[in-house]
Amino acid sequence: MGGIDLALSRGGIHGLAGESGSGKTMTALAVLGLLPGGMTASGSIRLADTEGPGAGSDSGFTELVGAPRGVLQGVRGRRVAMVFQDPSTSLHPQLPVGRQLTDHMRHHLGLGKPEARAKAEALLDRVRVPDARGALSKYPHQFSGGQRQRIAIAVALACDPTVLLADEPTTALDVTVQAGVLQLLRELADGGDLSILLVTHDLGVMSAVADEVTVMRQGLVVESAPRQQLFTAPRDEYTRSLLAALPGSSFEQAGEDAR
Amino acid sequence: MSERIAAERDGAVPSGGRPVLEAEGIVVEYGRRPALRAVDGVGFTVAAGEVVALVGESGCGKSSLARAIVGIEKRKAGTVRLKGDDVPTLGLRRRSSAMTGMQMVFQDPNSSLNPRRRIGDQIGDGVRAALARGDRGSDPADWLRRVGLDPAMVSRFPHEFSGGQKQRIAIARALAARPGMLVADEPISALDASTQTSVAALMRSLSVEAGAGMLFISHDLSVVRRIADRVLVMYQGRVVESGVTETVWQNPLHPYTRALLAAIPLPDGAGRLPLAPAEADRLAWLDEVPAALERTTA
Ligand SMILES: Nc1ncnc2c1ncn2[C@@H]1O[C@H](COP(=O)(O)OP(=O)(O)OP(=O)(O)O)[C@@H](O)[C@H]1O
Ligand SMILES: Nc1ncnc2c1ncn2[C@@H]1O[C@H](COP(=O)(O)OP(=O)(O)OP(=O)(O)O)[C@@H](O)[C@H]1O
Ligand SMILES: [Mg+2]
Ligand SMILES: [Mg+2]
Numbered sequence: 001m002g003g004i005d006l007a008l009s010r011g012g013i014h015g016l017a018g019e020s021g022s023g024k025t026m027t028a029l030a031v032l033g034l035l036p037g038g039m040t041a042s043g044s045i046r047l048a049d050t051e052g053p054g055a056g057s058d059s060g061f062t063e064l065v066g067a068p069r070g071v072l073q074g075v076r077g078r079r080v081a082m083v084f085q086d087p088s089t090s091l092h093p094q095l096p097v098g099r100q101l102t103d104h105m106r107h108h109l110g111l112g113k114p115e116a117r118a119k120a121e122a123l124l125d126r127v128r129v130p131d132a133r134g135a136l137s138k139y140p141h142q143f144s145g146g147q148r149q150r151i152a153i154a155v156a157l158a159c160d161p162t163v164l165l166a167d168e169p170t171t172a173l174d175v176t177v178q179a180g181v182l183q184l185l186r187e188l189a190d191g192g193d194l195s196i197l198l199v200t201h202d203l204g205v206m207s208a209v210a211d212e213v214t215v216m217r218q219g220l221v222v223e224s225a226p227r228q229q230l231f232t233a234p235r236d237e238y239t240r241s242l243l244a245a246l247p248g249s250s251f252e253q254a255g256e257d258a259r
Numbered sequence: 260m261s262e263r264i265a266a267e268r269d270g271a272v273p274s275g276g277r278p279v280l281e282a283e284g285i286v287v288e289y290g291r292r293p294a295l296r297a298v299d300g301v302g303f304t305v306a307a308g309e310v311v312a313l314v315g316e317s318g319c320g321k322s323s324l325a326r327a328i329v330g331i332e333k334r335k336a337g338t339v340r341l342k343g344d345d346v347p348t349l350g351l352r353r354r355s356s357a358m359t360g361m362q363m364v365f366q367d368p369n370s371s372l373n374p375r376r377r378i379g380d381q382i383g384d385g386v387r388a389a390l391a392r393g394d395r396g397s398d399p400a401d402w403l404r405r406v407g408l409d410p411a412m413v414s415r416f417p418h419e420f421s422g423g424q425k426q427r428i429a430i431a432r433a434l435a436a437r438p439g440m441l442v443a444d445e446p447i448s449a450l451d452a453s454t455q456t457s458v459a460a461l462m463r464s465l466s467v468e469a470g471a472g473m474l475f476i477s478h479d480l481s482v483v484r485r486i487a488d489r490v491l492v493m494y495q496g497r498v499v500e501s502g503v504t505e506t507v508w509q510n511p512l513h514p515y516t517r518a519l520l521a522a523i524p525l526p527d528g529a530g531r532l533p534l535a536p537a538e539a540d541r542l543a544w545l546d547e548v549p550a551a552l553e554r555t556t557a
Contacts, residue, residue: 020424021424145322150317176518202479204523208530
């Protein structure tokens with residue numbers, strides 16, 4: 001992979017699409033310094049400070065590439081949270097769901113036990129996990145694939161992060177439940193305190209919530225544009241072919257004719 | 260590409276005779292006091308060369324039903340027959356060679372793949388299962404090529420692959436076993452549209468050619484529309500609508516099916532959020548609509 005340039009604006013949703021295996025997950029993992037052994041990131045990944053002396057100015061940022069472990073640990077889960085593509089990576093199999101949500105809140109936000117539980121229950125409710133209170137004492141394996149995915153989203157949101165890296169967060173959801181999750185993400189971003197990197201291969205999802213869209217192929221960015229421009233006037237050949245493969249896009253007809 | 264799949268679909272005449280798979284009155288429950296009834300009396304058949312899609316709300320019981328069908332989840336009630344033989348509830352490893360004629364691709368590819376074995380060896384397990392049943396052998400590297408991966412990757416381990424690549428390896432392993440019945444639980448959910456189209460076409464054409472049946476669980480309704488002859492729509496443990504895919508699509512009768520089709524986000528670039536159903540609407544989804552079941556083209 002080489003030369004990926006991405007910027008997340010405050011309160012914006014930046015979509016990342018592209019071929020399977022093109023490097024979308026690795027891009028997100030690089031931000032948190034979680035690349036698998038043998039891979040290293042070079043370049044620069046800067047996280048704007050929200051507190052401290054430089055907050056709000058151009059100089060107030062934390063460099064994440066090559067940052068010491070302590071810095072990355074302070075950032076992970078607190079300022080930058082991730083929903084992993086595989087929900088089993090986000091969740092600990094041997095801990096009840098409630099603990100996974102409240103431990104972080106108590107540690108990072110200093111909440112008391114009852115407050116943390118109440119917040120956890122409210123979060124589960126928002127992502128439509130049935131019987132949110134009862135769910136707190138269950139283990140991940142007692143949920144369906146899509147329920148686990150929603151729990152992972154709740155865990156990521158638990159500590160009010162400023163950046164959410166969401167890697168295919170709705171693949172296991174039917175479209176009715178997905179609609180609720182997309183609404184939640186949009187509301188959180190519109191609130192202005194959260195910026196989202198949304199990795200999704202689903203261009204319908206992309207079209208619904210992304211403000212900016214970047215398309216990757218074989219480890220490279222092939223195109224990056226505001227949503228509407230990307231969907232209506234794609235410049236790159238690969239982006240065009242992706243849109244042509246879709247039912248309901250303005251390019252479908254043209255795509256079929258071309259074949 | 261979509262046209263090619265459609266053409267094949269019309270050409271697939273389910274052979275008369277006995278269905279490949281017959282499931283009747285399946286019930287799956289979890290826990291006790293109170294038990295959670297995840298699957299509440301579901302029955303369906305899959306004919307030779309037929310693709311049946313199973314769609315429904317997240318948590319409605321699709322994976323539970325799939326596991327009960329292949330016999331790795333305890334059935335509280337109901338029977339499953341594969342080409343006329345009862346499918347027992349046993350661990351996957353203890354299945355007789357006849358039962359390897361039914362293969363499953365799990366929703367989480369990590370459950371389909373062993374993290375400690377090279378992927379070529381794991382696809383080789385599928386090849387050996389086919390040979391043991393007297394079916395044709397094949398080359399694992401060739402399967403990788405067919406699912407759009409580099410054949411030279413046979414000696415890699417699962418963790419060296421992306422999410423969508425792992426899904427394709429799990430599919431390759433299952434197809435290499437040349438199953439007479441394939442149960443695939445969200446098998447291509449992580450793939451981009453063009454890879455999805457070609458892998459779905461591969462899965463479909465292999466089943467049609469071999470006269471195999473396929474149960475295809477998916478949240479991606481456009482893929483379902485492209486590859487399934489018939490569709491089962493599930494809500495809270497029950498099938499609420501079923502029948503010929505195009506019929507259900509053009510004129511959904513059950514309120515859940517309607518809500519589902521209305522919530523598909525369109526890739527038009529307009530930035531419109533799909534409609535999340537209101538709480539009050541969900542109550543109606545529990546209704547039975549007898550006319551919505553077993554719908555034919557009429
Ligand atoms: N641990 C690893 N060792 C070596 N190569 C790896 C490893 N993990 C991933 N890769 C390779 O890196 C490339 C990028 O992977 P990545 O997971 O970022 O893809 P992706 O765009 O997220 O794909 P998908 O949509 O299928 O999830 C892939 O070609 C993959 O084979
Ligand atoms: N091992 C288990 N123990 C207890 N409850 C379970 C278990 N597995 C599933 N359930 C519950 O059974 C119901 C059906 O789950 P299932 O996994 O079959 O749903 P699904 O339709 O596959 O959903 P998804 O689309 O999210 O994967 C869910 O409410 C889930 O919480
Ligand atoms: Mg990925
Ligand atoms: Mg499932």
